[in-house]
Amino acid sequence: MSSESLVVYVNGEYVPREQARISIFDVGFLRGDAVFDTTSAWNGRIFKLFAHLERLELSLRAARIQCPLPPKALADVIVETTRRCGLRNAYIQTIVTRGEPPFGVRDLTQCRPGLFVFAIPYAYILGPDRIRTGGRAMIASIRALPVQCLDPKIKSLSRQHFDLAVLQGKSAGADVSLMLDLDGHVTEGPGFNVFVVKNGVMFSPPEGILVGITRQTVFELAAEHGLPAREASLTAYDLYAADEVFLTSTAGGIMPLVEIDGRAIGDGKPGPIFQRVHDQYWALRESGRDGTPVFLDTA
Numbered sequence: 118m119s120s121e122s123l124v125v126y127v128n129g130e131y132v133p134r135e136q137a138r139i140s141i142f143d144v145g146f147l148r149g150d151a152v153f154d155t156t157s158a159w160n161g162r163i164f165k166l167f168a169h170l171e172r173l174e175l176s177l178r179a180a181r182i183q184c185p186l187p188p189k190a191l192a193d194v195i196v197e198t199t200r201r202c203g204l205r206n207a208y209i210q211t212i213v214t215r216g217e218p219p220f221g222v223r224d225l226t227q228c229r230p231g232l233f234v235f236a237i238p239y240a241y242i243l244g245p246d247r248i249r250t251g252g253r254a255m256i257a258s259i260r261a262l263p264v265q266c267l268d269p270k271i272k273s274l275s276r277q278h279f280d281l282a283v284l285q286g287k288s289a290g291a292d293v294s295l296m297l298d299l300d301g302h303v304t305e306g307p308g309f310n311v312f313v314v315k316n317g318v319m320f321s322p323p324e325g326i327l328v329g330i331t332r333q334t335v336f337e338l339a340a341e342h343g344l345p346a347r348e349a350s351l352t353a354y355d356l357y358a359a360d361e362v363f364l365t366s367t368a369g370g371i372m373p374l375v376e377i378d379g380r381a382i383g384d385g386k387p388g389p390i391f392q393r394v395h396d397q398y399w400a401l402r403e404s405g406r407d408g409t410p411v412f413l414d415t416a
């Protein structure tokens with residue numbers, strides 16, 4: 118697919134990707150003062166669109182940004198952007214910036230928020246090859262933001278700490294980076310939540326994380342299929358001692374890790390619980406359940 122056929126929603130207009138622009142005076146650009154949410158389409162259906170919109174609404178409220186559109190109209194824009202891009206399998210991002218204040222004014226309450234939606238072909242944090250063989254992770258030395266500073270529950274665009282962790286992992290030859298909080302508890306990683314499997318039970322950190330929709334879906338699938346799963350505080354030790362570790366994200370679904378900081382996880386291969394949850398997740402996506410149709414033929 119060429120990028121020329123893609124369309125972006127920019128403050129009330131659908132424009133070709135190459136013409137999508139933002140003012141450099143938008144505080145979202147100047148200071149990363151913006152929130153966003155990422156959803157995805159599979160087989161022409163957007164998964165749990167209203168759960169994503171609810172999370173966006175909560176991020177906006179916490180960040181004191183007013184969305185230019187009410188949720189129903191925003192849902193229509195997200196569907197329409199994806200439809201105009203002609204993408205059946207898509208990664209879709211909705212961004213609400215604090216906006217630009219009137220010229221010469223520094224008062225943040227006078228900013229007019231900006232709204233942007235784009236869709237690109239479906240993207241993976243760990244691609245299909247790594248999902249088959251398992252990814253390698255390192256624990257970054259950069260720590261997750263404390264809830265006292267910028268609560269990670271807010272899906273904020275301020276992500277330089279994540280990018281630095283990604284670059285650190287890349288320099289060390291890892292596929293992904295995991296992040297601890299200031300007290301050494303496992304949080305999440307740039308763009309994904311974490312599950313540890315020990316003695317048949319799945320554990321995921323309770324705090325200091327974005328409350329992932331895929332993570333929530335894993336808990337729902339676990340309840341449906343009788344797999345034990347719960348929240349628990351975890352340390353690096355729990356990662357190293359795990360039988361299995363897997364990641365969850367809208368960008369890639371359920372993704373296994375087989376090595377962390379040079380230590381093999383379990384027997385060094387994607388494990389059976391990962392495989393079950395992965396298959397259940399993709400069966401759910403294939404079924405279209407919880408999916409908002411993008412095209413007339415998926416309605």
Ligand code: PLP
Pocket residue numbers: 155305306307308309310326327328329330331332365366367368
């Ligand atoms: N944690 C962070 C920091 C994220 O950015 C994301 C997704 O973008 C996730 C976790 C996973 O959330 P979800 O499953 O809703 O995609």
